Amino acid sequence: MPLHVSAAPAPALRSVLAALGSPAVREAHTPALRSVQGPLSPELPLPVHVLDVRDQLVPPAGTPRTRLAGWRFLIRGGDRPVAAADTMLTPDGWAFSHFFEGPYLASTERAxxxxxxxxxxxxxxxLSVPELYMLTLWLHGDTDADPAAGSPAATDLLVPLAPAPPGIAPHLPYRVADLLPVLTLRLVPPPLLESTA
Structure with a gap:
């Protein structure tokens, strides 16, 4: 079934288009982006949500809490993505943040x-879990939902992107209800051992 890719806020897209036409491309730490001959185009905008770890230790009614951190665009040069561009919300609205490349680029496209x-x-x-250096493709079941809001439903799917933390298979879809408890266990600090002296 086709995915229902949401439209990014127009100012976020405009900020990426402006960055692609500016010296930021030549100054970016992305050799693949600098070496492309021909036009570059932003595609597949995805809202980036961050899992609020503090809430996961004592989740309210078992519902994970997230916050929108920005929008990510895959930057296509020719027939393949060569980089990604992140935007962030500032007091003045959506703004370009940075270009990057690396393993999450190919992993996102594969997922x-x-x-x-x-x-x-x-x-x-x-869905980003910074404390575990983990990024997942979050497949939300409500295709009409506001992409900038909401929390993962128990039946939503999370597809860990490579590289994934040890013991979590990348590119294997997990239900939120199955993966979140595993992540929560990894986020809880180990108990302090009492001294017997």
Whole structure:
């Protein structure tokens, strides 16, 4: 089933287009982006949500809490993505943040292709767990939902992107209800051992 990719806020897209036409491209730490001959285009805007770890230790009614951190665009040069561009919300509105490349770029594209082949329809988002250095493709079941709001539903799917933390298989879809407890265990600090002296 096709994914229901949401439109990014117009100012976020405009900020990326402006950055692509500016010296920021030549100054970016992305050799692949600098070496492309021909036009570059931002595609597949995905809202980036961050899992609020403090709430996961004592989740309210078991519902994970997230906050919108920005929008990410895959930057296509020719027939392939060569980089990504992040935007962030500032007091003045949406603004370009930075370009980057690396393993999450190919991993995101692979996970999106996997999701396209699934029988159900989803709204794709990204869910970041910074404390675990983990990024997942969040497949939200409500395709009409505001992509900038909401929390992962128990039946939503999370597809960890590579590289994933040890013990968590990348590119394997997990239900939120199954993966979140595993992540929560990794986020809880180990108990302090009492001294017997």
């Amino acid at each position: 999106l292709r996997q999701a396209e082949a699934m029988p159900s329809r989803y709204q794709p988002r990204l």
